[in-house]
Amino acid sequence: MLRRAFCTLLIVSAVWAPALAQVADWPKRQPVKLVAVFPPGGSVDQVARILAQQLSTQLGQNVIVENRVGASGVVGTASVVNGPPDGYSFAVVFDTHAVNPSLISNIPFDTRKDVAPVILVGTAPMLLATAANSEYKTFADVVAAAKARRNVSVGSVANGSLGHLAMALLARNGGLEWTHVPYKGGGPLMQDAVAGHVPLSIASIVVTKPHIDSKRLRPLAVTTSVRSADLPDVPTVAESGFAGFDAPAWWGVLASAKTPPEIVRRMNDEINKALKVPEVASRLQGQGMTIVGGTPEAAAAFIDKQLTTWAQVVKENNIKAD
Numbered sequence: 001m002l003r004r005a006f007c008t009l010l011i012v013s014a015v016w017a018p019a020l021a022q023v024a025d026w027p028k029r030q031p032v033k034l035v036a037v038f039p040p041g042g043s044v045d046q047v048a049r050i051l052a053q054q055l056s057t058q059l060g061q062n063v064i065v066e067n068r069v070g071a072s073g074v075v076g077t078a079s080v081v082n083g084p085p086d087g088y089s090f091a092v093v094f095d096t097h098a099v100n101p102s103l104i105s106n107i108p109f110d111t112r113k114d115v116a117p118v119i120l121v122g123t124a125p126m127l128l129a130t131a132a133n134s135e136y137k138t139f140a141d142v143v144a145a146a147k148a149r150r151n152v153s154v155g156s157v158a159n160g161s162l163g164h165l166a167m168a169l170l171a172r173n174g175g176l177e178w179t180h181v182p183y184k185g186g187g188p189l190m191q192d193a194v195a196g197h198v199p200l201s202i203a204s205i206v207v208t209k210p211h212i213d214s215k216r217l218r219p220l221a222v223t224t225s226v227r228s229a230d231l232p233d234v235p236t237v238a239e240s241g242f243a244g245f246d247a248p249a250w251w252g253v254l255a256s257a258k259t260p261p262e263i264v265r266r267m268n269d270e271i272n273k274a275l276k277v278p279e280v281a282s283r284l285q286g287q288g289m290t291i292v293g294g295t296p297e298a299a300a301a302f303i304d305k306q307l308t309t310w311a312q313v314v315k316e317n318n319i320k321a322d
Contacts, residue, residue, distance in 0.1 A: 023087075023260050023262045023263060026087050026088075026263050026266065027059050027061045027087070027088065028061065029088075030088055031061060031062040031063065031064050031088070032055070032059065032061060032062070032063045032064070032087075032088050032089075032090070033063075033064055033065075033066055033088060033089045033090070034048045034051065034052050034063060034064070034065050034066070034090055034091075034092050034253075035048075035065075035066050035067075035068050035076045035077075035079060035080050035089060035090065035091045035092065036048040036049075036065055036066070036067045036068075036076065036092050037068060037069065037073035037074075037075070037076030037077055037091055037092065037093050037094070037097075038067070038069055038073060038076075038094060039067055039069050040067055043094065043204070043206055043251065043287055044073075044092055044093065044094050044251065045065070045067060046283075046287060047092055047121060047122075047251045047284065047287075047289075048065045048092040049065050050280055050283050050284060051063075051092070051121070051253075051271060051274055051280070052064065052065050054274040054277055054279075054280050055270055055271070055274055058270050058273060058274060059270060071100075071104060072096045072099075072100055072103075072104070072160075073093055073094060073096045073097055073100065074100055074104060074107055074108075076091055076093075077091045077093060077097065077109070077115075077254065078107075078108045078109055079091075080254065080255065080256060081109040081114050081115055081254075081256050081257075082108065082109060082114075082256070083256065085255070085256040085257075085258030085259045085260075086259070087255070087259050087260060087263035087264075087267070089255075089256075090118060090253050090254065090255050090267065091253070091254045091255075092121075092251065092252075092253055093251070093252055093253075093254055094249070094250070094251060095162045095248070095249050095250045095251075095306070096161075096162070097111070097252070097254075097303070098111075098303055098306035098307045098309075098310055099160060099161075099162060099165065099310045099314070101307065101311065102310060102311045102314035102315070102319075103160045103314060103319070103320070103321040104321060111307060112304070112307065113257065114256070114257050115254050115255075115256070115257055116254065116255045116256060116257045116259055116264050116296070117252060117253075117254055117296055117299035117300040117302075117303050118252070118253040118254060118255050118264055118267050118268050118271065118296055118299065119252065119253050119267075119268050119271045119272065119293060119294065119295075119296065119299050120250060120251075120252050120292045120293070120294060120298065120299040120302050120303075121250075121251045121252055121253060121271070121275070121284070121289075121291070121292065121293070122250065122251055122284060122289040122290055122291045122292050123224065123248035123249065123250045123251075123289070123290050123292060124204055124205050124206065124224075124228075124248065124249045124250070124287070124288045124289045124290065125204075125205050125222035125223050125224040125228045125236075125248060125249070125288075126162065126163050126166060126202055126203060126204055126205070126222070126223040126224075126247060126248075126249055127202070127203065127204070127205045127208040127209070127212075127219055127221075127222055127223075127228075127231070127234070128142070128154075128167075128200060128201070128202050128219075128220045128221045128222075128223070128237075129193065129200070129201050129202075129203075129208050129211070129212065129217040129218060129219050129220060130142075130193075130199060130200050130201070130217065130218050130220060131193060131194060131195070131196040131199075131216070131217060131218070132215055132216055132217060132218055133196065134196065134199060134218060136199070136200070136218075136220060137218075138220065139220040139221040139235060139237070139240050140240065140241075142200065142220060143174065143176065143240075143241065146171070146174075146176035146177055146178050147174075147175065147176060147177075149177050151179065152177070152178040152179065152199065152200065153178060153179045153180075153181050153198055153199050153200065154167050154178050154179070154180055154181065154198075154199075154200040154201070154202055155180075155181040155182075155183055155189050155192060155193060155198035155200065155201045155202070156180065156181075156182060156183065156189065156201070156202050156203065157183055157185055157186050157189055157203055157207070158182055158183065158184065158185070159180075159182035159319070159320070159321065160314070160319055160320070160321050161182075162247065162249060162310075163202035163203055163204075164180055164182065164202075164319070165247075165310050165313045165314065165319070166202065166223050166247035167180065167202055168180070168313055168316075168317045168319065169245075169247065169309075169313045170237065170242065170245065172313075172316060172317070173242060173245070174241075174242055178200075181198050186203050186204070186207035189201055189203060189207075190203070190207060190208070190211055190217075193211070193217060194211055194216045194217060200220075201217070202223075204249045204288070205222070205228060205230060205231070205249075205288035206287050206288045209230060209231070209288060212231065219231055219234045220234070221234065221235055221236060221237045221240055222234055222235075222236050222237070223236075223237055223245070223246070223247040223248065224236060224246060224247070224248045224290075225238050225244075225245070225246040228288065228290075229285075229290070230288055250292075250302070250306070251289070252299055252303065253267070253271060255267070264296055265296065268295065268296050271293070272293045272294070275291050275293045276293075
């Protein structure tokens, strides 16, 4: 009996020793990679680069950014989720992560089972806006027109984008009616919004605020449950007669679900520490972001709720990807 127990202990030790060594020497063996799942220059890329610079200092190891783009973030995320789960590769994702499973049928991983959320970096409101010379002076004007079936059109950055889904959810909850006009990104949308070619636009505050500052667009409402610090006079949709409405843009860091939990926890601790560095916080907030941080469990709960919410909206409104 003792011999059998001893042999079992040796087997277990042989299996776990490499894993324990892997955790103990992280991140000494090689550079850590942050995979930005959207192209250079966008908000995901900026978040990744801001974090990478500070994490390199904290970890005493190079943290590099690699842009792997395609399929609304799926390509880059898959490279991390299906890659070596050694804690040296993490995905920096946008809110499309929670929408993709409902719109893309051949995602090469299970968004819930194969992904380990590390941290929710931050959130930001989307902003409903109109041209400066528009007939819509307030969000109440938009609601009245939509209830009167006055052919209200709303442009978003893409079909199936979070802005599109948020407006579909609002229409369903409020008995409203408007026509969605999809664009190929924020640039084309803003051009038409400023010119008044599309009466209303829904996009992230990062995309919209420069045109608010230049007085070419008028802000009407934000989609988060609280007002934006950047636009404190702009009401939320929730306080404008739609209690409980909350549709934030968000950024997060993910790992493969097979990554050792100790490494996930360590990376979470290091990012939380980085988010408290004044320069890091200032640069992220400069993008209109409200910094969140917190535990992997809190990030997982947030993402799970987003997955559930937008899957229902896609199904109820029969929304299809382009």
